[in-house]
Structure formats: structure tokens, C-alpha cells
Amino acid sequence: MKEELKDIINRLAERFPEKESALLPALCYLQNRDGYVSEEGMKSVAVILDLPEARVFSTASFYSMLNLKPEGKYIIQICTNVVCTLLTENPLLEYISNSLGIREGEVTPDGLFSIKEVECLGACGYAPAMHINEERYENLTFESVDEIIGSIRKSELI
Amino acid sequence: MKKILTANISGGTKISGYEALKKTLSMRPEEVAFMVERSGLRGRGGGGFPAGLKWKFLPQNSRGTIYLICNADEGEPGTFKDRHIMEFDPHLLIEGMVIAAYAVGAKQGFIYLRGEYGWIAKFLPKAIDEAVREGLLGDNILGSGFSFYIDVFRGAGSYVCGEETALIESLEGKPGRPRLRPPFPGTNGLYGKPTLVHNVTTFSCIPFIIQNGPDAFKAASSTGRGGTKLFSISGHVNKPGLYEYPMGTSLRELIYEAAGGIKGGKELKAVIPGGLSTPILRADEIDVSMDFDTLAAVKTMLGSGGIIVMDETVSIPRVAQKAARFYAHESCGQCAPCREGTAMIKLLLDRMVNGQGEQDDLDQVMRLCRYINGSTICAFGYAVSLPIAAMIRKFRNEFEALLENR
Secondary structure, three states: OHHHHHHHHHHHHHOOOOHHHHHHHHHHHHHHHHOOOOHHHHHHHHHHHOOOHHHHHHHHHHOOOOOOOOOOOEEEEEEOOHHHHHOOOOOHHHHHHHHHOOOOOOEOOOOOEEEEEEOOOOOHHHOOOEEEOOEEEOOOOHHHHHHHHHHHHHHHHO | OOOOOOOOOOOOOOOOOOHHHHHHHOOOHHHHHHHHHHHOOEOOOOOOOEHHHHHHOOOOOOOOOOEEEEEEOOOOOOOOHHHHHHHHOHHHHHHHHHHHHHHHOOOEEEEEEOOOOHHHHHHHHHHHHHHHHOOOOEOOHHHOOOOEEEEEEEOOOOHHHHOHHHHHHHHOOOOOOOOOOOOOOOOOOHHHOOEEEEEHHHHHHHHHHHHHOHHHHHHOOOOOOOOEEEEEEEEOEOOOEEEEEEOOOEHHHHHHHHOOOEHHHOOEEEEEOOOOOOOOEEHHHOOOEOOHHHHHHOOOOOOOOEEEEEEOOOOHHHHHHHHHHHHHHHOOOOOHHHHHHHHHHHHHHHHHHOOOOOOOHHHHHHHHHHHHOOOOOOOHHHHHHHHHHHHHHHOHHHHHHHHHOO
């Protein structure tokens, strides 16, 4: 496991003139693999890239897309910036929060969903918008949100 | 959308064109740079800095390493132009980068893509591979002896990384905190080496300039200076979307003709003309030419060209509150005036909107805006203070009403 991680990160580092540039890609890799960036993972990255642990922790905690604790399998990221909230009477965040029974930053008891309030997703022309993991959803209505969440639930039952 | 800049590339799967690159490789690098300088091209990310001048800050005729970075960290609320260039015409961007690299002598380029654009991170490398396969990128481009490589670097969620020195820090695996300047990236950029950073749209203007000449680019604007402009139009309009119009088109025309007017036949109340960080305009201020100089003269900015249209139902204090929350969240935290100032402004606006404001709160917000102005390392300070102060100045009665009704 450790050796495998070392190989992967070293390969990431080969892409760059200086290997420190591989830090953010390495942290993203850990998050993809484990669902979040663990302390243990950060320590391994520090050793492999020969960087101080403090440097790795400070970078990891700076970026809002890196999760330092376990999240739901599906992270619902809802834009709450100006345009997305201009165009919905009742904010989407509140609606999804109510329908899943969790608040922003929480995970559903079944571990399936978590909700995050995020900054502008570059979809202002197609507002309101959200991402679920890497998928993007635009021109949302309460109905379409129900449908999207419902179909994820259904796919998880199979 | 008028296809002026997207000259002849079919985008994505089939490659044709790259005519401007072929022409470039038959010219001397300094001739290419001179054409860009004469075109009057100004940075399309928001700053509007003259591109030709930025190139002159780099070492000239140097044999040392020069890096080229494309800023695709599009995060300015109200803006979605770079995303569409990369989605629909990635080869236009690649071609622009190769031309610029040839002119300034760069061998390695990076596209710093915002983390949220995951779907673009999937296919941009495919477009790069296509260009490499066709000999338009990589070793010995089109047999010219010139080599240039592009790699995509994905961010991980940070607004301030759109600032070029923060972006460089991020690319070096650090938190995205802007650097004190000087030195500028032109001499001390990525890994301390000379670095040229341009926005996606800036690079994408270059092929047109080379192919059709600087005068044709100037003539594409209605002011005779500076080509076309991509406008991201959002909010309460009938046809939100991305529109390419001559630089200098009137804001009224963009709202009422391009974007089809106000939704539901309502009255226009206000417009943010160039992304959330640019000062707001009242409905009676929209007969204005959308170019860098005219908007500066009316104390706002062209910025990223992200036009946010608001109808009569919108509460400006609520917009100010959302904006303040955004800036307080995204402040990188290294300059006290910005870190503490944005947090204070957010707190004051929150309590005003919630009906718990104190009489002095409004003046306090204005004072904080003045303190932040000019006392921070990067332009983020202005990006917070100017738009919030403008909302209060122009719609003061709405804020005062919140204090009276409590």
C-alpha cells in the first residue's frame, strides 16, 4: 500500500519541473481514493515529497474542495452566491437540507449524502446550480432536485 | 453569439485550422510580440492590463527558462466565459498559448484549471493530446524546431487563486496566498523563474490578432480599441448566457437586445457590470459603453465582463450580504485589513439584514471599506470594498430602511 502510494505520487511529481508541485495533485488523489484526506495520508505525502508535515497540512486545509474528515458518499455542493440565490425564491440549500434532514456540513446517518455550501460554480447563466461529487447540475428546480436525489437513492439500492 | 474570435477550429474532436500558428512560425518572435502589442489587447481576466506590456517585463532574447501559465481559475461570481471556450473551442486556447510561447521563448506551459471544473479536467488533456498528435504542440512543432508543452493543473477550490501570484503559489503546492510585489512574475514567477500569466480569454484572442492583424482586432470593437469581448449575462434576463460583442457595446444593448430584456416584464433595478467585484450601476446608468476606460470613468470596471442583472424585486442589502459572506469566506487571511475587515463587514450586514442593526452600522461598514482599500497585498481588498461601498452609496435608503424598521 505504502509502496504503491509512493509510485503513484512519484509519477505525479515527474510531470513537474519541481516535485513540490505534485502536492495538490497528491492530496486530490488521496481524496479520490479514500473519500477524504486523512492525517495518515498527509504524513505519507510529506515523506514521499520530502516536505515538512506542516507545509502539507497548511496546504490541505487551505483549499475548500479538500475534505479533512469523512464525508457522505455523495457530496452535494450547492452554490449560494448572488446569482444562484437571485433566481430561487426559497434557497436550494434550505430545500435540500430539509429534504435530507441534515444541515450544511453534516452527513446523513446512512452515510450516503453530505451537504456543502460552495462558492460560484461558474454556472450563473444556468442558475441555480449544484455539483454532486464531480457531476454538475444546472437550471435546477425543486422537482429536478428531488428527481436527482431520488435516482441516486435508487441506484444505491441495486 | 458572433463567432469573431473562434476563427476556424471545429473544437474538440476534429482539428483543422491552426492557421495563425502556421503564420506565427514563419515570423520572428519579436514580430509576433509587436503585433500583439499593437493590437491593444488587454487582459481579459478582469485586470485589463495591456498584454504587450506584460510580455516586455519578461527577459528579452534570454536563453533561460520562461514559464507560461494560463489562468483558468475562473471564479469571479457572474462569470462563465473561460469555461465555454474550453468546452467548445479548446484548440483556440491551445493555439493562443503556443503562439505566445513562441513569441516569449517559453518551453513549458500550464493550464491552471479551477478545481470545480471537473468535467473540463477530463477532456482538456484529450484536446492537448490531439494537438500533440497533429504536431501542433510538443516536440518540434510543425517542423519549426520550436518545442512547447502544456500540462493541466487542477486547483482545489479557492477564489483568490485567480490572482496570478496566488495561482503561482498554488501551482508550487502551497496555500494560494498572493505574493508581495515587486518582484513581479515577469522576473520572479513559478519556481522563481520568469513567468507569463494570462487568462483563458486573453490567450484565445491571440490567434485572431496574428491571422487578421492588429488593425482588424481593433476594428472589431466599437471604440476602435481592443477587439471583441465575451459577456456572461446572468440574473433576471430572458436569455441568460455567453455573448461575444464588440468591445464598447452599450450595456443597454447587451441587456435588452442580446439577453432579451428583463424577465417577466419587470423593471430593471440594478446591474453589476463586470463580475461581483465591480461596483454596481443603477438602472439609469446603463447607457454606458462597455469598455475598460468608459467604465473606469463612471467609477466601476469592465472586470471579467460578468453582467449580473437585477430586477425591481431584488433587495440590494441582501445582495451586499451575500457578497460580504463570499469575500469573508474567500479572504486568504494573510493581510489583517482584509481578513478582519471582511469578517466585520459580513457580521454588520448579517445583523442589518436580520433586523438587528445598530444606527452606526452603515457608517461602520463604509469606514471598514475605506480602511481595506489600498492596504492589502493583492486587489482582493478593492474587490470587497469598492462594490459594497457602491451598493450602500447608490441604494442607501434600502439599508437605512432596515435600521429604521427594527
